[in-house]
Amino acid sequence: MMEKGLYLYCVVAGNETRGLEIKGIDGQPVLTMPIDDLTAVVQECQTPIANDDMKILSDLVLIHQAVIDLAWERFQTIVPFSFGTVVVERDGKSKEENLREWLERESETLKEKLRRLEGKAEYGVQVSWEPAKMMEKITRNDKEVRSLQEEIHSKGTGTAYLLRQKLERLVKERMEVAADAYFKEFFQGVRGQVEEVRVEKVRKEDPSRQMLMNLSCLTPKGETSKLGEFLDRITKIEGFHVRFTGPWPPYSFVNF
Amino acid sequence: MKLEIDNDDLKHGLLGLVMGIVEIVRDTLRIQSVKRMESGTLTGVQIEKLGNALIELDRTIDKIKEEQGIAEAVRSVRDGLDDLVNRMVDTVADPAGVRKMGEESAFSRKIAGGKR
Numbered sequence: 314m315m316e317k318g319l320y321l322y323c324v325v326a327g328n329e330t331r332g333l334e335i336k337g338i339d340g341q342p343v344l345t346m347p348i349d350d351l352t353a354v355v356q357e358c359q360t361p362i363a364n365d366d367m368k369i370l371s372d373l374v375l376i377h378q379a380v381i382d383l384a385w386e387r388f389q390t391i392v393p394f395s396f397g398t399v400v401v402e403r404d405g406k407s408k409e410e411n412l413r414e415w416l417e418r419e420s421e422t423l424k425e426k427l428r429r430l431e432g433k434a435e436y437g438v439q440v441s442w443e444p445a446k447m448m449e450k451i452t453r454n455d456k457e458v459r460s461l462q463e464e465i466h467s468k469g470t471g472t473a474y475l476l477r478q479k480l481e482r483l484v485k486e487r488m489e490v491a492a493d494a495y496f497k498e499f500f501q502g503v504r505g506q507v508e509e510v511r512v513e514k515v516r517k518e519d520p521s522r523q524m525l526m527n528l529s530c531l532t533p534k535g536e537t538s539k540l541g542e543f544l545d546r547i548t549k550i551e552g553f554h555v556r557f558t559g560p561w562p563p564y565s566f567v568n569f
Numbered sequence: 570m571k572l573e574i575d576n577d578d579l580k581h582g583l584l585g586l587v588m589g590i591v592e593i594v595r596d597t598l599r600i601q602s603v604k605r606m607e608s609g610t611l612t613g614v615q616i617e618k619l620g621n622a623l624i625e626l627d628r629t630i631d632k633i634k635e636e637q638g639i640a641e642a643v644r645s646v647r648d649g650l651d652d653l654v655n656r657m658v659d660t661v662a663d664p665a666g667v668r669k670m671g672e673e674s675a676f677s678r679k680i681a682g683g684k685r
Contacts, residue, residue, distance in 0.1 A: 468617075469617045469620075470617075470620065470621065470624065471616065471617035471618060471619065471620025471621035471622075471623075471624065472606075472613070472616050472617050472620050473620070474620040474621075474623060474624050475599075475602055475603055475606050475616060475619065475620045475623070478599050478600075478602070478603050479603050479606075479607070482603070
């Protein structure tokens with residue numbers, strides 16, 4: 314059953330009464346609701362707001378992104394909400410009352426977050442390596458690996474099969490140790506150049522590459538030259554690739 | 570109960586599931602066999618026999634997968650199990666995230682037809 318709701322984009326500091334000149338989901342106007350020295354950027358909506366159609370869903374995510382980008386440009390500092398946050402009528406209270414109550418209750422937390430995020434932007438840092446290249450590099454001078462390889466050639470097929478299993482596990486172990494060491498080195502390097510870092514889940518890439526590290530970094534908007542220099546050094550290492558994205562609104566540093 | 574398989578989807582799903590489990594058992598056998606070999610309790614002849622038996626098992630699995638056209642189904646069963654385990658690990662590692670999902674109050678996160 315469809316229910317009416319208030320779709321929540323973001324919260325900004327101060328009392329803003331002017332809406333945003335952009336059409337939101339379902340072409341609805343994007344409104345500002347000032348409450349207690351904070352302003353919620355919202356729109357009226359139906360909930361659930363989408364079905365399982367991926368095309369529709371991705372269009373909605375783009376609208377969400379566009380509204381937040383505009384709000385970020387206009388108000389400079391925002392606490393963005395993730396896609397699909399809708400305040401509904403509940404416990405005999407209207408959606409507006411529920412939003413007001415929530416904003417009042419979280420007022421201090423939100424203001425603290427806004428202070429912390431002022432003038433800052435989020436940047437994404439993703440480091441990948443090419444497992445095939447790295448495997449060769451890591452095991453090239455490894456005595457244990459070399460002697461197993463030689464043993465495999467000298468044995469019968471059945472024994473060679475089991476030794477290959479053993480070799481596979483050994484190489485995997487070596488790769489894990491190397492990945493761990495690189496992660497620590499890169500993480501510390503990045504952390505030294507930004508204000509805050511969050512470790513995100515690594516994502517699957519095409520089979521020739523493997524994501525080693527996925528970080529969200531918070532730093533003053535535009536101040537990325539030192540981080541850039543550090544990342545350049547990583548790209549120069551054979552077999553490594555870096556993806557650097559941003560500036561983004563600080564989605565990962567909000568925790569709502 | 571008599572099970573009649575006349576639907577290709579069902580055949581793929583069921584055979585894929587069975588073969589996925591067979592593969593997992595095979596992986597465990599491999600690990601155990603290497604451990605036996607390393608423990609030094611097997612003779613060279615026994616090691617060779619054990620390895621050959623596993624090669625035979627690999628061939629049989631590959632043959633069945635190819636003949637039945639279920640390689641994709643088997644992969645998806647195994648990927649599905651991997652995802653399941655990952656989610657379980659996440660849940661154990663981050664109970665706060667689960668708690669948060671339980672606190673619905675006035676917020677609705679029903680994005681797509683009630684799914685999260």
